[in-house]
Amino acid sequence: MKNSAIAKVFQDIADLLELKGEIPFKIRAYQKAARAIEHSPTEIEQMVKEGGDLRGIPGVGEAIAKKITELVTTGHLRYYDELRAEFPEGISTLLDIPGVGPKIAIRLCNELGVNSIEDLEAAVVDGRVASLYRLGDKVAENILRQIQAMRTKERRIPIGEALPVVEEVMAELQGYARLRNLTTAGSLRRFRETVGDIDLMGTADDRERILSAFVGLPQVKEVLAKGGTKASVLVPGDLQIDLRLVDHDCFGSLLQYFTGSKQHNIILRERGHRQKLKLSEYGIANLDTGVLEKFTTEEAFYERLGLQFIPPELREGQWEVERAEQNAIPRLIEMGDLRGDLHVHTDWSDGHESIEAMALAARARGYEYIAITDHSAGRGIAHGLDEERLRRQMAEIGELDERMDGIHILAGIEVDIRADGTLDLPEELLSQLDIVVAAVHSAMNQEQEKMTNRILRAIRNPHVDVLAHPTCRLLGEREPIMVDIEAIFRAAAETNTALEINAMPSRLDLKDIHVLRAKELGVKLIIATDAHSSSQLDLIRFGVGVARRGWCEARHILNTRPLEEMEAFLKR
Template sequence: MGGVMKNADMAGIFEQMADFLEIRGENPFKIRAYRRAAQVIEHLPREVATMLAEGEDLKALPGIGEAIASKMAELVRTGHLVAWETLRDSLPEGLSTLLEIPGIGPKTAYRLATELGISSVDELEQAILEGKVAHLFRLGDRTAQNILHSIRSMRRKDQRIPLGQALPIVEEILSALRPLPGVRNLVPAGSLRRFRETLGDIDLMGTADNPEAVIRSFVSLPQVREVLAQGPTKASVILSGGLQADLRMVEHEAFGSLLQYFTGSRQHNIALRTRMQKKGLKLSEYGITDTATDRLEKFSTEEAFYERLGLQYIPPEIREDRGEIDLAERKAIPRLVERSDIRGDLHVHTNWSDGTASLEDMARAAKALGYQYLAITDHSGGLGIAGGLNEERLLKQMQAIRQLDERLEGIRLLAGIEVNILADGRLDLPDGILSRLDVVVASVHSALNQSEAKMTRRILKALENPHVDILAHPTCRLIGQREPIAVDLEAVFQAAAQHRKILEINSMPDRLDLQDISIYRARELGVLLAIDTDAHRPEHFDLVRFGIAMARRGWCRPAHILNCRPLGEVLSYLKRDEAYRRTG
């Protein structure tokens, strides 16, 4: 492997190690250790290579023992892992490829490779079409067809679809099905319920007095392009756009355990099952079985399910096996930020630049949401964005904002700007005018291909500017369209903490920037965050739910979010003189 070993690649190698060891029938504890290591590495806020370079002890990480720490160091040092390569080479060719297909586990992949000689996705597809897979494994045509659909769905969507694309489709489906007679519960599960930024498919869970009628309505929806399977309580379909959706209906009293099981994450559920096995309890989608008596208990709610295990309820967004179970056992999970905590928005655009609505329209929409304050932060003029504000137009807008603020009751308007951080770290407006604003949001929009060292210096220089308040969408990524910029986020977080700057959690569904693991790390370092919508029209204010979800995944409480604070505290934090700000 060329270049510095990245955490994502390292995690993939350890996950494959676990699969390979499972195929070989190795010790289950060893297999779990590698899976746990893969999960820990995937969610580290810093690169392992950086940690080693700074002399950190990898064994201090949860679930990382001496043997795995040594292998992590070997991967960073050499780009290779002899144990993994030896194991891989001892197994049939193409096994790794088969393991990437949803629905195919290690042992099935091994049988496909050894008994049918399959080493590629194309060969597997052909074998299914010829009936060999259904015959060999006695799976039946339906299961074989499901694998076939997984293959084709995987190709169509390149494995994962952005959350922002999937959620509106799911909400249309739920809106159509929830009013049906007898429906009591109907919610998404899986990655969507945990608000993962991308997802592979949709799991819907529900209960109804007549589940078969709900299933019939589901497969008949206009969003359904193809029906893969249909039974009295379950159906699988392909939606417009290639997304697979499964609907499962159960009896009312079993809904809680079903929802918990299919919400996941896989790592969370494995950790939960392992812990409860020691207490003589077996967990499943059907409920909790006492192994001593073989008695099954059913649960209509997740709250009751977790309570039976002696645990505090665990919010779906943090079910990722990152210490939440230990905290739940101690009843120590904090109250995470909620929509009702948000008191304003500090990054909003109008038709003075590239927004579509007027100052007053945006202000009244924010007031209707119950917000106490709203910062107008149109683009500066150096970006080539239509209507970007130069000094003269910014001064005029400031005056317009002050005048509107005097007229409006029940909401405070703040005059701001989203100023571009130039390639050398300077801002494209002078300090003199920035000092007269309530809020200065700085962001990178150009020269995105700079080296990590240059980009880091560029952003750090902007953070040193005393007039900058917020760093917007810090990694500049567009999910599924543009990779994040190369930047040392640890250095950025350290600088933000040092200079008391605010880092944005951008709620735009194609950004979700910062992402959850970065939010977690920034919060650990004491950096204050802001959940902003980057709204360009009134309807965009509703996108705040995406930013809130990312903040929750980063374990944020209201205290970690600036715009959960009342106006007075926000103004105090921004360190602006009230009388000067009012005269503009």
């Protein structure tokens, strides 16, 4: 049973307890545990099998640990089943509607017999909802609007789609000299793989003018709201962007607050409480005297709490506050640490530009080296290289490498891992390359054991240096392959095979919690773009974001090393 499935059960329990009117603290305990399970870098099922102590997971105590064990070992949880039996099927889907919480949901169910979104829609339309005590026309209207919005609105948007749009908007706003401190907040700033609405923040003395300029930008498709300090707009792709202008003297605490995550802020506030401090978006107040201290920067805010600064990517409410207390937040990897890209394509296979063009683009980005890794001829992959063409490409790369200054070009391949775990090119040829990147591109529906063995076989192949996009997921499009990821990590660590953090925004594979776990197990990682054109080399920053979310320092990432050191690690 996957962590996400376990987490869902506990989130469901929290919802049901809310409907039941349980005390809020108990509900919060289940929510907290659900979130911690979801973010856990280790497979809970594995922990249970090995008899590990689940209470090491933050928010999991004796009772929840017992429930997790029952759920994972039997596939069922009696407590959950009994809870569900108390309510009509489908009532918790009402909670998905913004504006409908547990109190309203339970009344809709009890007083109107509503237990699905369709029922509710009908009840709004015929006026029954508005007739309930303490509800009215406005509430009913809002429910209807939200239901309709849910049907048309996109899911959360991949960060790779959102960030470029937001940056375009930010670039236009930068022209206003009176707008200062313009920055993103929320999950976008934390570099989560998908984002909901976008929050921009800044400070300005002439707010009215800046907000008018914002809603008048050419990208704006629709203005949702505009007030004295905040405006919301829709840009193409149905992305909602909010711009919030605040007073300069509280900018630090406001940015901290709006960056989140919610759980991170809860932990900070609980901790503050113990120090007789009350934290809010306006600053830090002394609980005894009520005196409020304001902060212009986040750094000052964390410092006042006796904490090391915590980079936004780490603020997920796991262990980051504890670590900051111990001054144990590492210097995370930064873009400038990278010395090369180790997975790119050219027009020899399905890329769009020549080897030389890719090399020049890498040099322009300050890289020391670039590895050309076109596809092998594996079934289904466009223009993959067979033995003969690969030999010709190797010769061309050698020649170019000789001729070009300021960049080393490595001859490589992205070789297909066949369904049985063998590689798509003869080993003798692979042994002559500078780098071999192996990847699964076909037969992705294999059952877990078969898939795991297939990949293990490739990892153990002495010619394979890197396993690319290890789980093969495509965000929002294709589920990850079924694989025992822990076994992959252990084999990779054992054989010195690097795992890739594929920076392509549709992949981001490995993902953050996998990176964290792999790093713990001593697996070496690379960050690579899988670029199919020179401009895609810039996508590397999304990989850096994932690595930072996985607490990676430069030393954990192989392509931060100088060429010789990096090559020494490869099994050549």
